Amino acid sequence: MPERDFRGKTAIAGIGYGRSPQAPGAFTTNSGVSVLTLAVRATKEACEDAGIDPKELDGVVSFQLNDSVPPSSVLTALGCPKINYSSDLNGGGEYASFAIVQAAQAVYHGISNYCLVYRAMNGRSGVRMGQLGEGTGAGTGRVGGAGQFTSIYGLAGPPSFFAFQAQRYMALYKVTSLDFANFCINRRTNATNNPRAAMRQPLTIEEHQSSRMIVHPYHLLDCCLETDVACAMVITTTERVRHLKKKTVTISAGMGASSFADEIIDTGLIHIGPRILKAAGIKLKDIDIFEPYDNFTDCPMRLIEDMGWCKRGQAKDFIKDGRTSLDGELPILTQGGLTNEGYCHGLNNALEAVQQLRGEAEDLCPDWRNGSHTYDRNICRQVRNPEIALHCGVTGGSAIIFRRE
Amino acid sequence: MPDKYKYLLPLPDFETKEWWGALRWYELVFQRCTRCQTFRHPPQGTCPRCYSEDHEWIKVSGRGILYSYITVWQPVLPQWRGDVPYNIVQVTLEDAPNIKIIGNVIGVDNSRLTINMPLVAVFDDVTQEDTILRWQPR
Structure with a gap:
């Protein structure tokens, strides 16, 4: 199998967030700077984390929906003398894992030595994903393209597209908003113990249920949080x-x-899940933590099911009794996910x-930077000694397995 | 018919104009591949099953089943802001079960919408030139 040759040959040199004194946690509602500046900040931090000079970067991969900057412009802004690989993926959350995979492939094939992966967006103060609009012909009162069959009925924005999946899932498998x-x-x-997270107050059932309806069945607190942010990762051998x-x-x-399912409840992990386990040479039970794309509440629930941890409709019970907590058998969304930390499009x-x-894990433990954690759940959110993590993009469109040596 | 329709109207193109044209005659038609008989929607140049470009427009009964639905409380599109909550539905067709089509259900309280509810097509003349497909319970 060709994946066996690729397995473990590439690794994460560094990670970084677009921070500043005004935005120490990186995720804000109004960055006050350009997307390019955010991207450069995150890249600098990733290079410092790796201990390399940013000018050693010679490859770059990003993804965007006309809300960011061209990837090569980030390397140019950093004065990188050589660009051997540059990829500007046109799309959203389906690329959250794949952008990293593509950079790793560029490194694996020897095209790039240090390949940057980033996602940068003024996703709250600038172009808002939640306002994803009506399509072509805007302003004329008429709409062409795909919108002529959708927007004319008042359909626009991710909450409404995904709510169809949620409603059918809830109806067919007796899942309720209380389960959400x-x-x-x-x-x-x-x-609560993530200093980067925008939402850190403990949550109650009542608060969830009384948060305003966006698109039924989604309450406000079922929807991920639009933010201004940049995240970067440097891949090398x-x-x-x-x-x-x-x-x-x-x-x-x-x-x-990417994936297309005839049944809208089904996610890409039905197809990708077994393949990626085989490619990584591991079993499902070997996965220590799961970081799925949690744009809306039912999405990670269906991803848990489609990966095979439980059957369709059973995630509502699987998550009970602390099974998916930091000390449970499968910690999920260990930093609070896109809904609480903020939305960097899954990266x-x-x-x-x-x-x-x-x-x-960046938390409230005094010496977390040196990997010293207390495991006191009032301040610590580090999982005990995880070795393997699964991350996936929106509705399991792409996935990646990380492994600590 | 209202004098001024405040919502978005379709902008037909060369692949969709026959679909919209049929609605003017209160006919619901879908592209069917003449080689492998697979229905497709929205209209497109090639068959997703056999890749043939040959197709014919087949009139269907207009009998559908509610596949899924939502009710919008916070619309993105400003034209709908005065109408919340309003429903949007996905409907599958009795004559072409592989097709899912978006629409609104009229003449029913949103709380009574249920998956698999039988629906029938309604032709709504919203302007002198535009007929929009909607659905009602049957």
């Missing part, structure tokens, strides 16, 4: 990372990045996976 509330409470608990500053987290396998959930595998 339980999932949201678990996830928020992890965010595993051999090089072993000589850099940080613990070596390798890329075992990755694939994607932030991948950075979180790397932090956890290094044992460097």
